[in-house]
Amino acid sequence: MTEQTVTPSSGRRRKASDGSGAPGEGGAPASGPVRIPLNRTWRERHGTTMTVWGLRALLVIVLLATWELTGGSLFDITFTSKPSAIFERLGEWWADGTLWTHSWVTIQEIVYGFLLGAVAGALAGFALASAQLAYRVLDPFVMALYSIPKVALAPLFIVWFGIGMHMKVLLAAATVFFLVFLNTAAGVREVDRGLIDAVRLMGGSRREIARKVVLPASMTGVLTGLKVAVPYALIGAVIGELVASNQGLGYLINDAAAQFDTAGVFATLVVLSVIAGLLNVFVGLIGRRVNRWKPVESQG
Known part of the structure; x- marks a missing residue:
C-alpha cells in the first residue's frame, strides 16, 4: 500500500x-x-x-x-580482447586469490582517502563559507591548488610519504577534498538569508543558526560533492598505484599492460567499475537518509 x-x-x-x-x-x-x-x-x-x-x-x-561476435573480424582482439576472455581472466584471478588480494588493497585506499578528504572538505567548506572575509581572502588560493593536476602531485607525494598505502590514501584524499569543499561552500553560501534573519530575530544564537538552519540547508551541496568525489577517490588511489606500487588494482593494470594482456586490463577496469558503483549506492543511501527533513514535495 x-x-x-x-x-x-x-x-x-x-x-x-x-x-x-x-x-x-x-x-x-x-x-x-x-x-x-x-x-x-x-x-x-x-x-x-x-x-x-x-x-x-x-x-x-x-x-x-x-x-563478442565482432571480435576477431571487425576488431583485432589483440587490442580489444573479447568479453569471454575478460570473464575467463576474472575467473582465473578469483580462483587463485589474485583478485581479492589486490582489490582489498585498493578498496582500503579508496575508502580511507574518500572519508579523509570528505570530512576535511566538508568541515573546511562549512567553516570558511560561514566566515565571509576569510572565504574571500582564501578563495583564489584554493582554486589555484584545485587547478593543479593531481597526477603531478604523485611524484611529490612519493618523496614525502614513500610508496606505501599512506601515499595513495593521501593522494585520493587530496583529490576528494577540493570537490567536497567547493560544493559544501557553495551550499552554505546559498542558504536563504531571509531564513537566517528570521531565526536571528526569534533570538536564535549563532550556534543554533548554524546547527538548525545552515547545516541542514547546505546538505544538498555536501551530498553533491560526495557523489562527484566518489570516482575521483578511485582515480587518486589508482594513479598512486600506477606511479609506484607492487600491489593493488593499479599494479594489476600495469602488470597486464606490460605483458600485453588486454583481457587483464579490461578485467581490472570491470572490477574498478563495480567498486565505484557500490560506493555510489552507499552515498545515495546516505543522501536519502539525510534528506528526510525536507518537505514531501522536495523528496520526490
Missing part, C-alpha cells in the same frame, strides 16, 4: 482516510500535507523501475554480444 500526498486549501477541515488526522490545538485542523493510502498493485508501484532496469540489462547484453 502506498500513500498519496494531498495539501488541502487553508480554512478547510481535513480528514485522513484512516482516521489518524487529529486536529491541532483549539480544535483547528492540523497543518501540512495529508498522506492518503492508495491501493495499487505491485506492477503499478514498480513497473517503471522494472522497465528501466530491463532496458539497461538489454543494452548491456546487446553491447557485449556485439563485442
